[in-house]
Amino acid sequence: MFLKRKIYALGLFLFLCLLPLYVAAGNIDFKDFRVIGKAPNYSVQTRVEFKLTNYLKQALLNGIALNARIQFRLGEHRSWWFNKDVPLRTIHYQLKYHALSRHYLLSRSDTGENWNFTTLPTALRKLNELRSYKLPPIKEPVKNGQYYIFAIADMSPATLRLPLRIQSLFSDEYKLTSEGVLWPLP
DSSP states (O other): OHHHHHHHHHHHHHHHHHHHHHHHEEEEEEEEEEEEEETTEEEEEEEEEEOOOHHHHHHHHTTOOEEEEEEEEEEEOOSSSOOEEEEEEEEEEEEEEETTTTEEEEEETTTTEEEEESSHHHHHHHHHEEEEEEOOOOOSOOOTTTEEEEEEEEEEESOOOHHHHHHHTTOSSSOEEEOOEEEEOO
């Protein structure tokens, strides 16, 4: 009886600890994710939908920049232990609002590109699209279905003051996180 209570308490504790992680995920969705090409050169085509919370929209309008990143990793399935993955490439974006000109400024650091938009939905639409993005050459020999591309995205304010940094650990209002997308290499 005592052992059953301990197991029940442990299960409840794990559920309550992991619930915020599950609730926090899903504010960014990958749509139409595809890996194109043959070994060793692959490219990715996807749409990444960012759904901003009211806090992030207000922070943007009040002059705080939002940093977004999309990470691509090469993973290998393993049968008896955790899957192995290595980073391939990370794309960094920054979204700002310029109050004087009333424009949204979007910049991408890996290419040095900058865009200006008059509305937030059009800026997010540009941030969402990722067409024919070339991944670095994969040096691993690709075996049937053993390797995959893993993608994950997040968005957070560039600066958070100390009380909000602590609150951001327990709330999904201050940071957006996606669930990962796993796609086998062709």
